[in-house]
Amino acid sequence: MLINAKRSTAAAAGAALLLTTAGIGIGAGTAVAAPRATPLATVAELSAQRVEVADQVAAAKYGTGSPIDDPAREAIVIADAEQQATALGIDPAPVAKIFRDQIEANKVVQRALYAEWDADPSLIPTTKPSLATIRVELNTIGAELVQAIAAAETSIHAPSCEGQLTAATVHARHEQSLDALHYAALLRALPSVCAD
Numbered sequence: 496m497l498i499n500a501k502r503s504t505a506a507a508a509g510a511a512l513l514l515t516t517a518g519i520g521i522g523a524g525t526a527v528a529a530p531r532a533t534p535l536a537t538v539a540e541l542s543a544q545r546v547e548v549a550d551q552v553a554a555a556k557y558g559t560g561s562p563i564d565d566p567a568r569e570a571i572v573i574a575d576a577e578q579q580a581t582a583l584g585i586d587p588a589p590v591a592k593i594f595r596d597q598i599e600a601n602k603v604v605q606r607a608l609y610a611e612w613d614a615d616p617s618l619i620p621t622t623k624p625s626l627a628t629i630r631v632e633l634n635t636i637g638a639e640l641v642q643a644i645a646a647a648e649t650s651i652h653a654p655s656c657e658g659q660l661t662a663a664t665v666h667a668r669h670e671q672s673l674d675a676l677h678y679a680a681l682l683r684a685l686p687s688v689c690a691d
């Protein structure tokens with residue numbers, strides 16, 4: 496019985512090896528699976544999403560008299576991020592710093608679009624989204640971003656952080672087909688991610 500069990504274990508291992516070599520089966524499934532996003536890749540992806548949503552924020556505000564800079568809303572965004580960081584057991588101070596950059600990045604896009612639309616009114620979006628709805632979307636991205644920062648704690652403190660983050664940023668640009676403006680904004684969103 497014991498011998499049989501050993502045999503069948505050995506047989507299974509041999510079969511798995513053969514299947515792996517043949518490019519099929521369990522081993523091959525692992526080999527061909529898409530690589531999992533690293534925690535820093537998720538931080539870069541969510542930051543890219545956040546600067547893309549800035550287009551809708553600008554469209555919602557343009558021509559309404561609502562200023563691009565809204566310090567009261569910024570305070571809420573940062574307080575929420577700090578609270579979420581604390582709940583996840585990470586230091587809220589660096590998270591607040593990252594979110595200040597995220598907000599500045601959002602404003603980079605908004606200001607550039609305002610300038611484009613001032614210069615050529617035919618480019619002004621014809622539909623005006625609801626700012627409240629877009630803020631809900633920003634809240635969702637923000638909560639996911641705090642979770643991604645928490646998951647990236649080890650990478651954030653690693654000497655390779657800057658290199659990994661650069662790779663993740665370029666990857667996010669490619670994946671989300673960011674134009675020059677949004678890529679510039681993405682770069683503005685990320686300088687505080689790696690610990691000093």
Ligand SMILES: O=C(O)C(=O)C[C@]1(C(=O)O)C=C[C@@H](O)C=C1
Nearest residue numbers: 552563564565568569572598601
């Ligand atoms: O919610 C807005 O009104 C935005 O413009 C977005 C945002 C942000 O990035 O969260 C950016 C600038 C404002 O000062 C406040 C918040």
